[in-house]
Amino acid sequence: MKAKLKFADIDVTVNVPAGIRVIDVSEKVGSGIVYGCREGDCGTCIMEVLEGMENLSVPSVLEDKVLRENMASKRFRLACQAQVIGDVAVGLV
Amino acid sequence: MDWGADLSGDFRFSFEYYYDHIMRPFRKYVLEALALIEPLELDIVAPAHGSVLRDHPRRYVERFRELATPYLPKEQGDDKTLLIFYLSSYGNTARMAEAVCAGAEQVTGVRVSLYDLAGGEVEPFMDLIEEADGVALGSPTINGDATKPFWDLLSSLVVIDVQGKLGAAFGSYGWSGEAVEMLENRLRGLKFKVPEPGIRVKLIPTEEELAQCRAFGTRLGRILSGQVESKVIDFEYLV
Structure with a gap:
């Protein structure tokens, strides 16, 4: 199954295999999303989901905790955790 | 008092x-x-x-x-500015830098400056980078690493705001050529945008490789001037 993952900051859309994490694509295409720990703990890679929030995997308990600790609104997810299930557009915070 | x-x-x-x-x-x-x-x-x-x-x-x-108040304020009106820094042991990365520069200069509305980092201090460049819209770094790979002046330059940038500026890297190498990717990763860590994969050339750049450097410079210039067309690519292309 394929999904479209759009990085709004560089206006690049990538046709990705469903289930892939945003982190596995964003650095390869040169999006400006910045990573810290890469394991869902530090909150550095918080991104804004512009479209298709329902097409990302449900946040884990850990991701949810980190998002709440960073007072992130409902539009935000961690790029190192979120898996792409359907078409999604993401942007920088 | x-x-x-x-x-x-x-x-x-x-x-x-x-x-x-x-x-x-x-x-x-x-x-x-x-x-x-x-x-x-x-x-x-x-x-x-x-x-x-x-x-x-x-x-x-x-x-x-x-x-x-900026010490070296923008003097070119609405033009975008690209600073190209390079260091070259045998002239190879220098030739690449000149080609990147020539390519970027083709783009209307972009002002390009070329700086050799050899022997100089990096501190004076802080004021320039603070006001610039993008930087392209050209370093050879020496002993599996980018050269020291670039690490000095990059470690100095923490005191200025570079978030969202355009970043890019290129360089000639003899064996392994890690410098370009290392510089790109550090630029990303500083929150530069690095949308164009850098160019690595083994030893002396050929005419064809210099043409690639010019095209790279032109793409950087076009990104700076906002002439980016949206792209659709397949993931397989990236791996």
Whole structure:
């Protein structure tokens, strides 16, 4: 199954295999999303989901905790955790 | 009483150091705050952090205005600026840099400057980078690493705001060529945007490779001037 993952900051859309994490694509295409720990703990890679929030995997308990600790609104997810299930557009915070 | 002495000795050094190392990346907000403070009648400046300024408080506000005003302000109107820094052992990365420069200069509305980092100090470039829209770094790979002047340059950038500027890297190498990717990763870590994969050339660039460098420069210029067409690519292309 394929999904479209759009990085709004560089206006690049990538046709990705469903289930892939945003982190596995964003650095390869040169999006400006910045990573810290890469394991869902530090909150550095918080991104804004512009479209298709329902097409990302449900946040884990850990991701949810980190998002709440960073007072992130409902539009935000961690790029190192979120898996792409359907078409999604993401942007920088 | 002399400027800066206030009631606790001369702390001008600390006052300036605090701006240079703490406030400078937030210069935009400093200027916004100054615009609010400057019209006020000042009796005292009592910041949340640091000394209470009782003696001639207006002087501190004026000095902050001077510090937060660009030392080398933009002089090219609406043109975008790309700074290309390079270092070259045998002239190979230098030729690449010249080609990247020539390619970027093709783009209307982009001003390109080329700097050789050899033997120079990186400190004077901070003021230029602070005002620039993009930087491209050309380093050879020596002993599996980018060259020291680039690490010096990059480690100095923490005191200025570079978030969202365009970053790019390129370079010639003899064996493994890690420098380009290392520089790109550091640029990303500093929150530059690095949308164009860098160019690596083994030893002496061929005419074809120099043409690739020119095309790379042109793409960087087009990104700076906002002439980017949206792209759709397959993930398989990336791996």
